[in-house]
Amino acid sequence: xxxxxxxxxxxxxxxxxxxxxxxxxxxxxxxxxxxxxxxxxxxxxxxxxxxxxxxxxxxxxxxxxxxxxxxxxxxxxxxxxxxxxxxxxxxxxxxxxxxxxxxxxxxxxxxxxxxxx
Amino acid sequence: xxxxxxxxxxxxxxxxxxxxxxxxxxxxxxxxxxxxxxxxxxxxxxxxxxxxxxxxxxxxxxxxxxxxxxxxxxxxxxxxxxxxxxxxxxxxxxxxxxxxxxxxxxxxxxxxxxxxxxxxxxxxxxxxxxxxxxxxxxxxxxxxxxxxxxxxxxxxxxxxxxxxxxxxxxxxxxxxxxxxxxxxxxxxxxxxxxxxxxxxxxxxxxxxxxxxxxxxxxxxxxxxxxxxxxxxxxxxxxxxxxxxxxxxxxxxxxxxxxxxxxxxxxxxxxxxxxxxxxxxxxxxxxxxxxxxxxxxxxxxxxxxxxxxxxxxxxxxxxxxxxxxxxxxxxxxxxxxxxxxxxxxxxxxxxxxxxxxxxxxxxxxxxxxxxxxxxxxxxxxxxxxxxxxxxxxxxxxxxxxxxxxxxxxxxxxxxxxxxxxxxxxxxxxxxxxxxxxxxxxxxxxxxxxxxxxxxxxxxxxxxxxxxxx
Numbered sequence: 238x239x240x241x242x243x244x245x246x247x248x249x250x251x252x253x254x255x256x257x258x259x260x261x262x263x264x265x266x267x268x269x270x271x272x273x274x275x276x277x278x279x280x281x282x283x284x285x286x287x288x289x290x291x292x293x294x295x296x297x298x299x300x301x302x303x304x305x306x307x308x309x310x311x312x313x314x315x316x317x318x319x320x321x322x323x324x325x326x327x328x329x330x331x332x333x334x335x336x337x338x339x340x341x342x343x344x345x346x347x348x349x350x351x352x353x354x
Numbered sequence: 355x356x357x358x359x360x361x362x363x364x365x366x367x368x369x370x371x372x373x374x375x376x377x378x379x380x381x382x383x384x385x386x387x388x389x390x391x392x393x394x395x396x397x398x399x400x401x402x403x404x405x406x407x408x409x410x411x412x413x414x415x416x417x418x419x420x421x422x423x424x425x426x427x428x429x430x431x432x433x434x435x436x437x438x439x440x441x442x443x444x445x446x447x448x449x450x451x452x453x454x455x456x457x458x459x460x461x462x463x464x465x466x467x468x469x470x471x472x473x474x475x476x477x478x479x480x481x482x483x484x485x486x487x488x489x490x491x492x493x494x495x496x497x498x499x500x501x502x503x504x505x506x507x508x509x510x511x512x513x514x515x516x517x518x519x520x521x522x523x524x525x526x527x528x529x530x531x532x533x534x535x536x537x538x539x540x541x542x543x544x545x546x547x548x549x550x551x552x553x554x555x556x557x558x559x560x561x562x563x564x565x566x567x568x569x570x571x572x573x574x575x576x577x578x579x580x581x582x583x584x585x586x587x588x589x590x591x592x593x594x595x596x597x598x599x600x601x602x603x604x605x606x607x608x609x610x611x612x613x614x615x616x617x618x619x620x621x622x623x624x625x626x627x628x629x630x631x632x633x634x635x636x637x638x639x640x641x642x643x644x645x646x647x648x649x650x651x652x653x654x655x656x657x658x659x660x661x662x663x664x665x666x667x668x669x670x671x672x673x674x675x676x677x678x679x680x681x682x683x684x685x686x687x688x689x690x691x692x693x694x695x696x697x698x699x700x701x702x703x704x705x706x707x708x709x710x711x712x713x714x715x716x717x718x719x720x721x722x723x724x725x726x727x728x729x730x731x732x733x734x735x736x737x738x739x740x741x742x743x744x745x746x747x748x749x750x751x752x753x754x755x756x757x758x759x760x761x762x763x764x765x766x767x768x769x770x771x772x773x774x775x776x777x778x779x780x781x782x783x784x785x786x787x788x789x790x791x792x793x794x795x796x797x798x799x800x801x802x803x804x805x806x807x808x809x810x811x812x813x814x815x816x817x818x819x820x821x822x
Binding site for chain 2: 251263264265266268270271273274275278280320321342343344345346347348349
């Protein structure tokens, strides 16, 4: 969902690249309705890249079928990535300007310096 | 046994249903009711003219008992819904109406039951209550009386009104309602989310009842994504998640989000067992937010920091040109690259907060999505035209919580069309409110006192709804 928002960093500014991550998995209730709701909003390629960085492989292309008929298997994978995988610690680096955002205790800090805002 | 079939008449029409609503926040009741009809897809009709703010009863038409139950299952301001059997200015009128539909009685002939008599705006002695209950003896119920867990409950509700010019309650009620209790609202949730029982709160945490009402105003429901850009200690993340929505929040001040060990937004999420519903909290300034352009949110629910109780901040400096903008170094590392970096902030004027909030909502809400937020106002100076506007947002409701000299208003807006780039919020009329934070600060103590008084005054109010 996020992109680098530093001043003058307007292109190629997502997905932010993860590094030094510590991932925690927490099982939660599967909610296909929410996933179908979210799917059209996702930038699929970006998600695949990001997931790959934390060792989760997603299909390269979105399944062709309409969002109503997506198979359960696929939605469950998506559920694991979006809702059960929490990055506790780590860094997110902008692929364009190399700005580093820290994630601490599962809370990303996206604040900018006053020179960047 | 299918209760619903039994409650239908021979002529195929459903019974009249009366809904007494128990309400503390009088200006919030109708907006909540309207929101509930939308959330639960229940059609109701009622006479807006008949609705009075100081009356706890409202009669509405509703298609079925099932729908009535669904309508109020998550209601915070509706206490109860009754199937109306009779109403009138005198008991004679009530009895006549009840007796005109004896076909309604048989399903309850052998059920355990309970009668309650309650008077709004007056009190009634137990002798009087017994007398009233006995006057309904002709119903001939043969089941046991069970005061604890009756299978069916009947209510006699007397409305004596709240006329401030009378020395005491009038001798006779203005209106009497008699009906069968169908379902209750969800006022128990107020206790569940009571701030006194919540492990982590801040000095501006929103009270439980209002937080829950806001979740209803936002049409929070399973599968939706709801966002609070001034999350603070995260009250709305919890109440919206309670109704099944997925929630996320952000704040410029990460300290409030993190809290202390074992007391944080995260610990609250665990306390209420909402793991997996409250998705993420992030630290950033809403004026410099990192969201990729998309219609992410089904609702935005927030209590912006206007400086009434906690000052609003945005990135920047009060006097921007005093020093050249070069990154400061601490231990050879640019200060803003350090993990504990907290950038300089400047006060954030109320009109700017509003215009940023509305622009943000117009850009990131789905069409049909709602923005629910608080706006502080000075009671004597407020007029409805002070509300900020936006070309793609329309006003749904605007309810005042009065604290004497100042008030706050819960504003609900709906995005009704696509946002056009370059269109911005109009907050010109709200500009006058920018310099008021000082006044509020001084009045803080008074406010607290008034707040508790306010609650006591309104606790007695309730409403009735019916179905022809």
